[in-house]
Amino acid sequence: xxxxxxxxxxxxxxxxxxxxxxxxxxxxxxxxxxxxxxxxxxxxxxxxxxxxxxxxxxxxxxxxxxxxxxxxxxxxxxxxxxxxxxxxxxxxxxxxxxxxxxxxxxxxxxxxxxxxxxxxxxxxxxxxxxxxxxxxxxxxxxxxxxxxxxxxxxxxxxxxxxxxxxxxxxxxxxxxxxxxxxxxxxxxxxxxxxxxxxxxxxxxxxxxxxxxxxxxxxxxxxxxxxxxxxxxxxxxxxxxx
Amino acid sequence: xxxxxxxxxxxxxxxxxxxxxxxxxxxxxxxxxxxxxxxxxxxxxxxxxxxxxxxxxxxxxxxxxxxxxxxxxxxxxxxxxxxxxxxxxxxxxxxxxxxxxxxxxxxxxxxxxxxxxxxxxxxxxxxxxxxxxxxxxxxxxxxxxxxxxxxxxxxxxxxxxxxxxxxxxxxxxxxxxxxxxxxxxxxxxxxxxxxxxxxxxxxxxxxxxxxxxxxxxxxxxxxxxxxxxxxxxxxxxxxxx
Numbered sequence: 012x013x014x015x016x017x018x019x020x021x022x023x024x025x026x027x028x029x030x031x032x033x034x035x036x037x038x039x040x041x042x043x044x045x046x047x048x049x050x051x052x053x054x055x056x057x058x059x060x061x062x063x064x065x066x067x068x069x070x071x072x073x074x075x076x077x078x079x080x081x082x083x084x085x086x087x088x089x090x091x092x093x094x095x096x097x098x099x100x101x102x103x104x105x106x107x108x109x110x111x112x113x114x115x116x117x118x119x120x121x122x123x124x125x126x127x128x129x130x131x132x133x134x135x136x137x138x139x140x141x142x143x144x145x146x147x148x149x150x151x152x153x154x155x156x157x158x159x160x161x162x163x164x165x166x167x168x169x170x171x172x173x174x175x176x177x178x179x180x181x182x183x184x185x186x187x188x189x190x191x192x193x194x195x196x197x198x199x200x201x202x203x204x205x206x207x208x209x210x211x212x213x214x215x216x217x218x219x220x221x222x223x224x225x226x227x228x229x230x231x232x233x234x235x236x237x238x239x240x241x242x243x244x245x246x247x248x249x250x251x252x
Numbered sequence: 253x254x255x256x257x258x259x260x261x262x263x264x265x266x267x268x269x270x271x272x273x274x275x276x277x278x279x280x281x282x283x284x285x286x287x288x289x290x291x292x293x294x295x296x297x298x299x300x301x302x303x304x305x306x307x308x309x310x311x312x313x314x315x316x317x318x319x320x321x322x323x324x325x326x327x328x329x330x331x332x333x334x335x336x337x338x339x340x341x342x343x344x345x346x347x348x349x350x351x352x353x354x355x356x357x358x359x360x361x362x363x364x365x366x367x368x369x370x371x372x373x374x375x376x377x378x379x380x381x382x383x384x385x386x387x388x389x390x391x392x393x394x395x396x397x398x399x400x401x402x403x404x405x406x407x408x409x410x411x412x413x414x415x416x417x418x419x420x421x422x423x424x425x426x427x428x429x430x431x432x433x434x435x436x437x438x439x440x441x442x443x444x445x446x447x448x449x450x451x452x453x454x455x456x457x458x459x460x461x462x463x464x465x466x467x468x469x470x471x472x473x474x475x476x477x478x479x480x481x482x483x484x485x486x487x488x489x490x491x492x493x
């Protein structure tokens with residue numbers, strides 16, 4: 012366990028500590044559900060499983076309810092406990108991470124909706140090789156970003172955030188092959204566009220996972236690294252620790 | 253002026269009040285700059301002005317710096333002043349609105365990048381009627397959502413949020429005509445896709461403006477209306493007031 016994790020237990024009362032852990036665990040639980048849904052959404056596209064896709068869309072409310080509840084808990088903690096310094100960063104970090112998780116949930120529902128459209132419109136001629144690969148990469152990013160939050164691991168968070176560039180490259184090459192399909196067979200345009208939207212949704216999921224990593228760095232190190240060069244942030248953190 | 257605006261001046265010290273107003277004004281100032289940039293980005297597409305587009309992209313840093321500063325100010329206010337109830341909602345509402353503003357800034361830069369691509373690839377045969385109209389609608393939404401925040405006007409915020417449905421319809425019809433263009437002339441696909449991404453960016457700007465309206469309702473009424481039916485929220489607020 013990192014030393015920074017221990018710091019979070021120090022100068023705060025037992026009761027407050029328990030509340031913070033509770034709300035962090037709720038966030039991680041929400042994250043677990045979202046990870047599962049994302050994996051299912053990718054499967055629903057690849058296997059043309061509109062039943063699975065419909066279930067994902069139906070259960071969207073669960074995520075929304077969790078988001079509102081956790082947000083409310085965080086507000087209560089701030090109002091009642093008046094945290095400062097690293098504790099306040101922790102609560103604000105959770106508020107922000109929850110928002111990114113909810114956005115991942117939105118993108119997941121979009122992917123499920125595309126799965127239904129694709130199964131209605133018949134087989135996509137190009138197959139889903141690129142989509143599946145991007146789906147795996149992005150799911151891994153989400154999983155690892157939550158893991159970094161659970162362990163307050165800023166070093167690992169930077170690595171996961173940096174991985175977003177690989178995802179973006181993969182996305183770019185998938186897009187180019189979609190454009191080629193459309194040009195070769197204009198009748199396929201509507202179907203290819205659905206795959207294209209689903210790819211774009213995955214790419215955005217990667218962005219949100221990156222955001223979660225940035226929140227981890229903020230919580231643990233007190234550094235706001237948004238819009239900063241991650242290589243330099245990594246260097247700085249490594250010199251410090 | 254609404255009565256809710258007055259409430260925000262009551263039970264808090266003069267100094268705290270001034271700090272809150274300061275940070276709110278910084279947020280509104282950031283909003284003003286973002287509005288201007290959005291209008292310019294739409295113009296850069298419609299008039300194929302790659303010079304204007306390049307300037308928008310160059311000045312992206314300004315927004316990022318403002319976001320980080322305002323966020324930091326809000327954190328300081330929470331840590332130092334330990335606000336409760338409506339004051340805490342105000343600070344949290346600003347934190348969230350700033351995040352949505354920054355996202356609008358991101359979408360604006362995307363639109364500017366598409367303007368550059370479009371001017372490189374030559375005239376888009378379909379013209380920009382739909383794009384221009386959507387751009388106007390969405391800019392108006394951003395402007396009005398900030399206005400609602402400035403005046404703590406929850407009733408108006410609901411109306412602006414409801415207008416997002418109109419924007420979505422407009423977007424849907426623009427998308428359909430883009431697909432028609434691609435099918436009629438497959439050689440235009442790459443160019444049309446650029447317009448399509450720019451349209452999508454506008455649609456997302458509308459979503460963020462809607463989010464800002466939801467933050468206003470949260471700040472003023474203490475209601476979390478995300479994921480709720482807005483007609484019913486409007487009814488509830490009107491019965492209360």
